[in-house]
Amino acid sequence: MISEIDRYASLPSPIHRWDPRFRLVSIFTLIFSVVLLYNLQLVVTGMISAIILVYISKIPFSFVLSRMKLVFIFVLPFFIIIPFTLTNTGLEIASFGGITVSYRGPESVEFAAMIVLKALTAVMLIFPMIGTSRMDITIKALEGLHLPNKLVQMFAFTYRYIFVLDDEFTRTDRALTSRGFKKRGNLYTLTTISKAIAMLFVKSYERADRVFYAMRSKGYAGTIATLHEFHAGRQDWINAAFVVGFAILLQVAATFDAFGTSGTFGGL
Amino acid sequence: MAATSTEIAIHVSDLNYTYPDGTVALEQVSFEIERGESVALVGPNGAGKSTLLLHLNGILHSRKSRGAIEILGDPIDPKKVHEMPKKIGIVFQDPDDMLFMPLLGDDVAFGPINLGVEKVEVKRRVAASLERVGLAGYENRVSHHLSGGEKKRAAIATVLSMEPEIIAMDEPTANLDPKSRAELIEILKTLKSEGKTLIIVTHDVNAIPELADRVIVLHRTIVADGTTREVFSDTEMLLAAGLEVPTIMQFFEVLQAFGYPCNVLPLSIEGAVSNLTETIENGDGHIHLHIHEHTHSEVDLARSKYQHHHHAARMRDIYNESETGAAH
Amino acid sequence: MAATSTEIAIHVSDLNYTYPDGTVALEQVSFEIERGESVALVGPNGAGKSTLLLHLNGILHSRKSRGAIEILGDPIDPKKVHEMPKKIGIVFQDPDDMLFMPLLGDDVAFGPINLGVEKVEVKRRVAASLERVGLAGYENRVSHHLSGGEKKRAAIATVLSMEPEIIAMDEPTANLDPKSRAELIEILKTLKSEGKTLIIVTHDVNAIPELADRVIVLHRTIVADGTTREVFSDTEMLLAAGLEVPTIMQFFEVLQAFGYPCNVLPLSIEGAVSNLTETIENGDGHIHLHIHEHTHSEVDLARSKYQHHHHAARMRDIYNESETGAAH
Amino acid sequence: MVHISDGVLAEWLWGGGWAVTAVILAYALSKMRNEDVPRLSVITAAVFVSSLVHISVGPTSVHFILNGFAGVMLGILAYPCIFVALVLQCFLFGHGGVTTIGINAVNMGVPALIAYLIFKTGAGRGIGPETKNRASLFGAIAGGVAVVLALLFLAAELLTTGEEFLETTVLVVSTHIPIIAVEAIFTGVIVGFIATVEPELFRR
Numbered sequence A: 001m002i003s004e005i006d007r008y009a010s011l012p013s014p015i016h017r018w019d020p021r022f023r024l025v026s027i028f029t030l031i032f033s034v035v036l037l038y039n040l041q042l043v044v045t046g047m048i049s050a051i052i053l054v055y056i057s058k059i060p061f062s063f064v065l066s067r068m069k070l071v072f073i074f075v076l077p078f079f080i081i082i083p084f085t086l087t088n089t090g091l092e093i094a095s096f097g098g099i100t101v102s103y104r105g106p107e108s109v110e111f112a113a114m115i116v117l118k119a120l121t122a123v124m125l126i127f128p129m130i131g132t133s134r135m136d137i138t139i140k141a142l143e144g145l146h147l148p149n150k151l152v153q154m155f156a157f158t159y160r161y162i163f164v165l166d167d168e169f170t171r172t173d174r175a176l177t178s179r180g181f182k183k184r185g186n187l188y189t190l191t192t193i194s195k196a197i198a199m200l201f202v203k204s205y206e207r208a209d210r211v212f213y214a215m216r217s218k219g220y221a222g223t224i225a226t227l228h229e230f231h232a233g234r235q236d237w238i239n240a241a242f243v244v245g246f247a248i249l250l251q252v253a254a255t256f257d258a259f260g261t262s263g264t265f266g267g268l
Numbered sequence B, C: 001m002a003a004t005s006t007e008i009a010i011h012v013s014d015l016n017y018t019y020p021d022g023t024v025a026l027e028q029v030s031f032e033i034e035r036g037e038s039v040a041l042v043g044p045n046g047a048g049k050s051t052l053l054l055h056l057n058g059i060l061h062s063r064k065s066r067g068a069i070e071i072l073g074d075p076i077d078p079k080k081v082h083e084m085p086k087k088i089g090i091v092f093q094d095p096d097d098m099l100f101m102p103l104l105g106d107d108v109a110f111g112p113i114n115l116g117v118e119k120v121e122v123k124r125r126v127a128a129s130l131e132r133v134g135l136a137g138y139e140n141r142v143s144h145h146l147s148g149g150e151k152k153r154a155a156i157a158t159v160l161s162m163e164p165e166i167i168a169m170d171e172p173t174a175n176l177d178p179k180s181r182a183e184l185i186e187i188l189k190t191l192k193s194e195g196k197t198l199i200i201v202t203h204d205v206n207a208i209p210e211l212a213d214r215v216i217v218l219h220r221t222i223v224a225d226g227t228t229r230e231v232f233s234d235t236e237m238l239l240a241a242g243l244e245v246p247t248i249m250q251f252f253e254v255l256q257a258f259g260y261p262c263n264v265l266p267l268s269i270e271g272a273v274s275n276l277t278e279t280i281e282n283g284d285g286h287i288h289l290h291i292h293e294h295t296h297s298e299v300d301l302a303r304s305k306y307q308h309h310h311h312a313a314r315m316r317d318i319y320n321e322s323e324t325g326a327a328h
Numbered sequence D: 001m002v003h004i005s006d007g008v009l010a011e012w013l014w015g016g017g018w019a020v021t022a023v024i025l026a027y028a029l030s031k032m033r034n035e036d037v038p039r040l041s042v043i044t045a046a047v048f049v050s051s052l053v054h055i056s057v058g059p060t061s062v063h064f065i066l067n068g069f070a071g072v073m074l075g076i077l078a079y080p081c082i083f084v085a086l087v088l089q090c091f092l093f094g095h096g097g098v099t100t101i102g103i104n105a106v107n108m109g110v111p112a113l114i115a116y117l118i119f120k121t122g123a124g125r126g127i128g129p130e131t132k133n134r135a136s137l138f139g140a141i142a143g144g145v146a147v148v149l150a151l152l153f154l155a156a157e158l159l160t161t162g163e164e165f166l167e168t169t170v171l172v173v174s175t176h177i178p179i180i181a182v183e184a185i186f187t188g189v190i191v192g193f194i195a196t197v198e199p200e201l202f203r204r
């Protein structure tokens, strides 16, 4: 099933009330700021800020963690692999059949930890950024931020038709199963699924024509407008100042750190 | 409801259309619809009904079709297709094709906004259109969470909000359960009584008598065009086009074989009630039904007409049977 | 056709299913279908009919549903879902979901190949199945380019080729023109007469009397289950479930108001013919219809039952009317 | 396919990714007509949905990437399509990263454009049921090459960032080798299918 990032989009929290345009820009800035850090303490600070934001947004942590599984699976290998090397540069710890595994040393562990923490922080910040208003409002906010109209339209329509096509593919998948098809790791499986997907594409082209016809018959002449209006108030600016200010602060701290304690990879 | 003025809503003359892949979909199609009429457009699968609807607001057009269609007096200008919805709105068969915006409110507002309607008025129209189809307050619902019947009605609302003079619908009652179907028919009847010009494409012959004054049968070209009664009386033509008459009409043919005296077959249960009342009143307060010599062969003949599958074979059997029957 | 043996084809006991998003689709569903029975499964949009079908061959299952379903005597093993089509085949509502190969022949061969049937036999089955649905020789046609009615029949062929004992179909007659619909009903009747166990999900109440001996009404749970006649006699229940009785049955209720003597309302035109014949024969060769004091209020009452849209309001009006009517 | 997460690459790489993406995207959007919008969106949705399909290859489970296929079907317009799909993957699943959307779009999108050139040159214009095998073959090559290039881009980026990533790179690339074959077969089959069923789609 397609994700429900916006399952908790209607909770009553200050972040939910925050104008989505401001929220997007501010948290986006914060994500960039955290990713640009190379100091473990500051990255941890960034992570704490992410946790605080999630907490304020009232989105349950269990939900956040369950949605972060994928990221864990991707970044964990980094954490495990980076500290070790097959080149003969570090402290040899094991060797099998001519291949030597050696330990790079504590800096590399710290480096790996930093990568993992940054990746997790960035993903965690997506929740207060995107998960606090319905996806369609978020897409409208992109328009409010003056992204190219065609691109915004693509986001809106793609998001809408993901669900339609997902249903369509689910039904095809069930039709396959109900005729004795079982996914195995063989060529037959691959070609069969490829054909089912090909059919999805052929049907999608036809659907696209029909959608376009329907739009035309409702007077579409190239641009799309909606009634939705965003009204930014004082509180929106204050929130933005707070989060962006924090993002800048992190960078300032990083700059000082670069002069002050450079070379000593932090001292946790 | 009869046309309130004799102005022509739709004028189609010698319309031809061939799809790029060579499928000839429409050939020499000509007809005229007056303002305020409500017309059922019927025809077998693949007859070109949907193709015809798409021509009515200029979405499909070809060199050959230029000038063939006039809507409310003006020929369609392919460059001004986006202005057509002021005059004619089309409800597509699959509501998922019409509900492309994230929120239902946006879908309903889409048309009026494109037509340059003012914001306050758009809002009013959105609310009013949703109300009309029984979805008041659904502005902030997400389309993909609506049920099939709700989507159908929502699709109609997206067209109503443009307040077109003419509304064309492609199989509005398909896939609905009987209750939703009845509700939808009710919505269409209201539109009709408000004087909208309606074109309803449908396979649902039992719904036609309630909805339409006139039936056009399309099978690549116009095969028949007349009042609902006229068209449904021409059984031969209907069967050749793979169509059927309403159940009640079929049943009254049977009743005739039992000696029921009527020369105008009713089309719906409501029609049947008046027909019975009238016949009884003309017949001194009662009607006799009885079985006469040919009743059964007549019944079989009346029934066999509608056995599309082996029409010819059955006709043969029936004749043999009626011969032996007569020999009794 | 009565069951040829009393063996149970489908046994469902206390089936519950909730979709991951929390929608409760099925609640305490229990029923049993014997081999050779043909059963219509009806219910309003969203009643859970399609969900139930998907449980019958194990495609949908949950911890709560384990062991709730036995097909031909064996409980469904979720790990052996791909072996189910030997026993039960499902025809989906939208044939486009079932036709995913470039050529129709490949689509029809897909099931048997998965079941490990030999090549020569597969070919035979493909030809035979296509023949059965009236598409003989269509092996090399591009499935995607078939017409709506052909696709529907093709989808049935893809299931027939697996030669299942039980066939379940989701709205087989939806979206078809009357001729294709009649052809399809004929195919189903043939399957029925060959002794297949059939489950037919449909909104098309007028087709049910021809196709099914028994009707199950589903509305999240089983609301009614009995012979076609029994179920259609319980108008209150049907209306509560948003359903309807066949047109002919509605009409005979009207006839009763005109003094037609019958206690068992016919369901189809064919039934009506026998009913008329019998009634006439019992009535010394003829029947009297007449208008009595309450005919019109009785007719209105009978009709108003089926006005789903403002049932309650109408009932009120009718009572007022019949009171004033009685005062005349 | 592995999309790079935040905080892995050197900033000049992901920054550069944004720059390249912005340029190509601006160009593609200028080439895009308004009437292309619904078509591209529905195709993007189809790409997105298909990329959620997992099949098992040996002990691992892979999903389709479809960047080569998107290129073959859409040409330059594949780039906005891939970009939108990546953004949605990131927002909906936390797949990839936020800062790395630009570079990930380069990794997927540039090979898509090259796949388009390969297919265009190899299969020519008149694709139909008769020339289905030739179209399939070049579809397969285009699909395979698109993955190979995506992997090369990824490897180059990881290795430029730091020698610490050597082992990771070896691991990532080697686990993706079967995907090259899977994607090649997959693209070949789809292209052949479309050539039989609806060859006009290649002429859009």
Ligand SMILES: Nc1ncnc2c1ncn2[C@@H]1O[C@H](COP(=O)(O)OP(=O)(O)OP(=O)(O)O)[C@@H](O)[C@H]1O
Residues within 6 Å of the ligand: B019, B020, B021, B023, B024, B025, B043, B044, B045, B046, B047, B048, B049, B050, B051, B052, C148
């Ligand atoms: N995009 C297309 N390209 C080629 N042929 C088409 C296209 N759309 C429809 N056709 C063909 O044109 C003919 C008319 O199709 P159309 O959809 O108008 O029929 P219809 O009367 O609406 O049928 P139905 O009752 O099944 O909806 C059919 O033969 C159909 O196969």
Ligand SMILES: Nc1ncnc2c1ncn2[C@@H]1O[C@H](COP(=O)(O)OP(=O)(O)OP(=O)(O)O)[C@@H](O)[C@H]1O
Residues within 6 Å of the ligand: B147, B148, B177, C019, C020, C021, C023, C024, C025, C043, C044, C045, C046, C047, C048, C049, C050, C051, C052
């Ligand atoms: N994938 C799904 N996820 C969540 N809810 C679903 C899903 N599929 C169906 N439902 C819901 O489950 C209920 C039963 O759906 P189902 O499709 O079984 O109804 P149905 O009786 O077949 O209706 P119809 O006559 O419209 O086909 C409905 O409320 C529907 O909205």
Ligand SMILES: [Mg+2]
Residues within 6 Å of the ligand: B049, B050, B051, B093, B170
């Ligand atoms: Mg049509």
Ligand SMILES: [Mg+2]
Residues within 6 Å of the ligand: C049, C050, C051, C093, C170
């Ligand atoms: Mg259903």
